[in-house]
Amino acid sequence: MPRSNPTEARRGPPDHIERLRVRFSDTDGMGIAHHSNYFRWLEEARLGFLRGAGFAYAEVERSGLHMPLIECACRYLAGTRSEDQLEICLWVAHVSRAGIGFEYEVRLEGSGDPIAVANTVHAFTRDDGRPTRIEPDSAIWRWLSGIRARL
Amino acid sequence: MPRSNPTEARRGPPDHIERLRVRFSDTDGMGIAHHSNYFRWLEEARLGFLRGAGFAYAEVERSGLHMPLIECACRYLAGTRSEDQLEICLWVAHVSRAGIGFEYEVRLEGSGDPIAVANTVHAFTRDDGRPTRIEPDSAIWRWLSGIRARL
Amino acid sequence: MPRSNPTEARRGPPDHIERLRVRFSDTDGMGIAHHSNYFRWLEEARLGFLRGAGFAYAEVERSGLHMPLIECACRYLAGTRSEDQLEICLWVAHVSRAGIGFEYEVRLEGSGDPIAVANTVHAFTRDDGRPTRIEPDSAIWRWLSGIRARL
Amino acid sequence: MPRSNPTEARRGPPDHIERLRVRFSDTDGMGIAHHSNYFRWLEEARLGFLRGAGFAYAEVERSGLHMPLIECACRYLAGTRSEDQLEICLWVAHVSRAGIGFEYEVRLEGSGDPIAVANTVHAFTRDDGRPTRIEPDSAIWRWLSGIRARL
Numbered sequence: 001m002p003r004s005n006p007t008e009a010r011r012g013p014p015d016h017i018e019r020l021r022v023r024f025s026d027t028d029g030m031g032i033a034h035h036s037n038y039f040r041w042l043e044e045a046r047l048g049f050l051r052g053a054g055f056a057y058a059e060v061e062r063s064g065l066h067m068p069l070i071e072c073a074c075r076y077l078a079g080t081r082s083e084d085q086l087e088i089c090l091w092v093a094h095v096s097r098a099g100i101g102f103e104y105e106v107r108l109e110g111s112g113d114p115i116a117v118a119n120t121v122h123a124f125t126r127d128d129g130r131p132t133r134i135e136p137d138s139a140i141w142r143w144l145s146g147i148r149a150r151l
Numbered sequence: 152m153p154r155s156n157p158t159e160a161r162r163g164p165p166d167h168i169e170r171l172r173v174r175f176s177d178t179d180g181m182g183i184a185h186h187s188n189y190f191r192w193l194e195e196a197r198l199g200f201l202r203g204a205g206f207a208y209a210e211v212e213r214s215g216l217h218m219p220l221i222e223c224a225c226r227y228l229a230g231t232r233s234e235d236q237l238e239i240c241l242w243v244a245h246v247s248r249a250g251i252g253f254e255y256e257v258r259l260e261g262s263g264d265p266i267a268v269a270n271t272v273h274a275f276t277r278d279d280g281r282p283t284r285i286e287p288d289s290a291i292w293r294w295l296s297g298i299r300a301r302l
Numbered sequence: 303m304p305r306s307n308p309t310e311a312r313r314g315p316p317d318h319i320e321r322l323r324v325r326f327s328d329t330d331g332m333g334i335a336h337h338s339n340y341f342r343w344l345e346e347a348r349l350g351f352l353r354g355a356g357f358a359y360a361e362v363e364r365s366g367l368h369m370p371l372i373e374c375a376c377r378y379l380a381g382t383r384s385e386d387q388l389e390i391c392l393w394v395a396h397v398s399r400a401g402i403g404f405e406y407e408v409r410l411e412g413s414g415d416p417i418a419v420a421n422t423v424h425a426f427t428r429d430d431g432r433p434t435r436i437e438p439d440s441a442i443w444r445w446l447s448g449i450r451a452r453l
Numbered sequence: 454m455p456r457s458n459p460t461e462a463r464r465g466p467p468d469h470i471e472r473l474r475v476r477f478s479d480t481d482g483m484g485i486a487h488h489s490n491y492f493r494w495l496e497e498a499r500l501g502f503l504r505g506a507g508f509a510y511a512e513v514e515r516s517g518l519h520m521p522l523i524e525c526a527c528r529y530l531a532g533t534r535s536e537d538q539l540e541i542c543l544w545v546a547h548v549s550r551a552g553i554g555f556e557y558e559v560r561l562e563g564s565g566d567p568i569a570v571a572n573t574v575h576a577f578t579r580d581d582g583r584p585t586r587i588e589p590d591s592a593i594w595r596w597l598s599g600i601r602a603r604l
Contacts, residue, residue, distance in 0.1 A: 021195075024481065028478060028482070029482075035341060039341070040336075044174055056234065068332070076370075082482055083202065175330060179331070182331045220529065224525065326510070327496060346477070349477060360534065385509065
């Protein structure tokens with residue numbers, strides 16, 4: 001049976017699904033969540049993706065590795081309201097020792113249809129903000145290179 | 152055995168506990184959650200309290216009843232960081248047909264000690280923003296008056 | 303003398319410059335403004351652009367015309383800190399009776415170099431959220447069609 | 454002629470007035486600015502107060518002195534909407550070498566009536582978060598002790 005979700009047809013199931021509830025304070029004067037807040041939800045999905053693999057972002061940062069966002073984009077297909085329960089679906093789109101990119105779909109829980117599709121690109125940097133390359137024998141690279149092998 | 156938490160000793164167990172995770176975007180340049188965001192978490196606890204009793208706030212508003220916040224205060228005892236799992240404990244402090252007040256403790260999950268204590272006061276208003284009194288024979292007043300009888 | 307700014311060389315001077323200060327609460331745990339907040343600043347530039355032409359957005363909405371954002375993207379070239387004074391430079395990229403697109407550069411005041419470049423796309427909708435086309439004889443269309451003639 | 458504003462009658466003119474515009478993203482699903490954002494505006498008034506006296510907060514922090522907020526409260530008298538131009542009036546309420554307290558009135562520009570009254574209390578701390586006392590011969594204490602002499 002064909003899968004109806006085009007992203008899953010192309011990419012397979014998400015690498016991570018973060019479940020969160022729209023906060024009342026996420027909404028704006030139009031009564032729906034402000035577009036800027038979607039990027040805050042995507043960030044929670046990234047943190048959950050790392051945490052689920054044993055790499056709490058605070059510890060990653062303490063080890064001297066940072067993943068600042070350098071590009072992002074989002075397309076909005078429908079609005080979401082206060083208390084809506086969301087699924088933020090995350091896929092690794094590309095990864096190298098210098099950086100990582102993600103694709104996302106924001107879905108209402110229990111619905112396969114995305115209400116937003118998005119992507120972000122991140123550089124790897126050191127404490128001083130300079131670009132760096134992940135150590136090839138580090139635990140985080142062993143995990144990420146395993147993901148890359150599947151892309 | 153005496154309870155160690157002074158609020159629970161005085162008030163009994165919370166009327167509602169809302170569990171939520173500190174978002175990275177809740178933090179500020181000091182590396183801890185910005186003090187303004189605690190008020191956003193308290194709001195989620197109020198919505199969860201209403202929802203748990205069958206009164207989703209969006210439906211309450213559609214019925215013509217609003218509960219705008221008219222006063223709030225918070226005392227901060229310790230900072231919280233990105234990804235911390237929190238319990239927002241809520242107690243009804245007072246309620247009448249004209250308004251309602253809440254007390255709160257923000258706790259790190261699994262710890263009895265509050266990291267913040269807070270209170271808010273809300274008026275009941277109509278769609279036009281004018282003060283109103285809840286209908287005495289409404290479902291929401293039957294619920295709230297039951298809580299008031301226990302205070 | 304050649305202009306050094308590539309966007310201005312291509313597009314001419316901005317259609318609007320919105321000046322604003324980075325709020326401390328715009329920063330995150332990295333000590334720089336959170337990437338999501340740039341989209342909030344772009345929105346202020348759009349409101350300032352409309353207001354400067356005599357079309358306060360609240361009045362536009364009361365007239366039954368809305369401009370929801372349906373796509374956005376941003377590329378970040380450098381961080382900004384609390385209290386930085388910014389110039390949000392806005393250009394109309396395309397406009398029709400069905401929608402409008404903008405390009406932006408975020409600059410530190412007094413510096414020609416962008417710290418971020420961005421774009422947004424907006425549909426025109428009615429009060430019920432349905433797509434609409436601006437009335438051709440309306441004041442706002444007379445203004446926008448004049449801009450379109452220059453693109 | 455008697456002054457009509459009760460805070461000014463009691464305290465004299467504000468120690469600082471910060472002018473800012475309500476951002477669309479400051480509003481919530483009720484169409485007015487979310488109550489939590491008032492605390493963000495108060496913070497901008499504190500930063501403007503320090504900056505106006507030559508003490509940019511980033512530099513104060515680099516010198517090893519921090520002023521975390523430990524208590525805050527606000528009473529809301531009227532709502533404010535997107536694009537409203539506000540005056541955040543700030544008074545020093547008390548100050549010692551260990552901490553400082555402020556009172557505030559939020560006013561619509563050109564109106565003497567407050568739409569919110571608030572207060573905040575701040576401790577002085579070192580880089581490690583421990584309480585400290587401001588050096589008595591520091592420039593910032595010479596300025597603050599001058600203010601204290603007038604209270």
